[in-house]
Amino acid sequence: MTNAETITKLNNALSTLIKAYEELQEDNSNLKLRINELEDEVLELEGAKEDLEKNVDEFKNHTQEDRSNISTMLGKIESILNRKASDNSNSSSNSTPTASEKEKNEDKKDDVLVLESTPLNNSSSSTPVAPQNVLKKEEEDVSSSNKIDLNRMASLLNGFNH
Template sequence: MTNAETISKLNNALQTLIKAYEELQDKNNNLKERVAELEDEVLNLELIKESLEKDVASFKTNTEQDKTNIYSMLGKIEDILNKKDSNLDFVSPISRVEKEEEIVKEEVQNEKEEGAISESENLLSSFENVLNKKDEQKEDNKLDLTRMSSLLNGFHN
């Protein structure tokens, strides 16, 4: 092998190395750009995550406020129903059991007003009981009124 052939082969090998180096540099630059893009995406996702966490906290706060408002409204409704029930005592007296249940309901209501929101199931069931009793009392009232009417008619004859 001559010096010219050796120089030619070395020149070809050097050109191949330079070409491979340039390709690797391009790939490296592309990877650096991709890393920068991914870092930007991570930063944006973290900002979005923080925003969503704030929204979740806000929703939790609003939910608690809504629960408090609902329980307050239910308490007021229960008070109104209890007042109406006490006004009907002259027509149909409430039995001792019903009075005890009303006392228990008032205690539950007082606990609720003092911040015992965990008693929501008891409150809802007592509200349903009050409505059921109201319907039963209406039926009882009708019976008492018809009895009174028949008694009055008996006196007129």
């Protein structure tokens, strides 16, 4: 082999190496761009994850607050019912009730039983029975002195439905 042939072969090899190096550099720059894009996506996802964690914490707090509010409402309802029961027993023990008072007491007991035994969705009837409907009926049947307590019970029960 002559020097000219050797130089030509080395030239071809060198141009092939340069071409391969340029292709590798282009691939490398494309990969660096892709890495930067993926790092940006990771940062966005981490931000979204933090937001979701904050939302989960807020939902947990709201759930705890709702539980506490429900417990408070139940306690108030129980105290109202206990107070009514004690008022009824005190008034009946202090004086002999008249026939109309006996009827009112029986109506009240029937109304409380209706409230306790009526499910929110009555599957045997075609229309659901809501506590508001029962309370409206009670308000019509019970004297004006008891309306205050029934209104408070209605507002408490409305809190359960919302």
